[in-house]
Amino acid sequence: EMLLVQSGGGLVQPGGSLRLSCAASKFTFSEYAMNWVRQAPGKGLEWVSSISGGGDSPYYADSVKGRFTISRDNSKNTLYLQMDSLRVEDTAVYYCARGVPPAGEFDYWGPGTLVAVSS
Amino acid sequence: DIVMTQSPDSQAVSLGERATINCKSSQSVLYSSNNRNYLAWYQQKPGQPPKLLIYWAFTRKSGVPDRFSGSGSGTDFTLTISSLQAEDVAVYYCQQSYSTPPTFGQGTKVEIK
Numbered sequence: 001e002m003l004l005v006q007s008g009g010g011l012v013q014p015g016g017s018l019r020l021s022c023a024a025s026k027f028t029f030s031e032y033a034m035n036w037v038r039q040a041p042g043k044g045l046e047w048v049s050s051i052s053g054g055g056d057s058p059y060y061a062d063s064v065k066g067r068f069t070i071s072r073d074n075s076k077n078t079l080y081l082q083m084d085s086l087r088v089e090d091t092a093v094y095y096c097a098r099g100v101p102p103a104g105e106f107d108y109w110g111p112g113t114l115v116a117v118s119s
Numbered sequence: 120d121i122v123m124t125q126s127p128d129s130q131a132v133s134l135g136e137r138a139t140i141n142c143k144s145s146q147s148v149l150y151s152s153n154n155r156n157y158l159a160w161y162q163q164k165p166g167q168p169p170k171l172l173i174y175w176a177f178t179r180k181s182g183v184p185d186r187f188s189g190s191g192s193g194t195d196f197t198l199t200i201s202s203l204q205a206e207d208v209a210v211y212y213c214q215q216s217y218s219t220p221p222t223f224g225q226g227t228k229v230e231i232k
Binding site: 045095102112 | 153
């Protein structure tokens with residue numbers, strides 16, 4: 001069965017940085033767009049960023065544009081999210097999720113990793 | 120951005136009874152080139168990631184029980200649980216992937232009455 005293993009969350013002060021990772025297995029990673037979706041405590045789901053299978057088409061939510069950078073290493077079957085200039089409102093569980101062509105719904109999700117931004 | 124609005128926010132249903140969740144998009148999510156609605160439904164249980172139930176508005180993902188069904192087109196969609204089971208207690212989200220950014224409804228909490 002397809003697997004997404006996440007790492008890299010934690011507690012960080014406002015203005016700090018973190019890098020999240022999502023390691024994929026049991027599917028051809030490079031054939032799928034990948035996404036980051038977050039969920040603030042007690043709140044709903046918010047899409048954060050996506051990247052095409054080849055890594056050449058990143059997209060970002062306005063709330064993170066200019067601060068977060070999505071990337072992928074297809075040789076390592078791994079997705080990344082570099083988060084800089086973190087704000088208190090970025091506190092959330094971050095999920096990686098696979099996007100299914102052509103519509104792009106998210107068919108498999110990682111277990112999530114908590115990012116807490118607090119002084 | 121396309122705004123997704125679900126109703127109701129929460130619903131208490133007796134075991135074995137029907138649960139119905141509505142989702143309305145601020146603009147059509149029907150892709151004319153393939154006549155498919157880019158609308159998905161997810162189930163999220165506490166402490167777990169969301170799980171895809173339905174895509175293209177009415178196609179069940181493999182392994183999803185057939186008591187879950189989706190309907191609708193254009194801007195108005197419905198998720199129906201035909202006979203609520205205890206394991207269906209969860210928050211349900213609709214999501215459009217017609218345009219970037221993909222957007223979710225606010226969620227509907229389904230509980231046992």
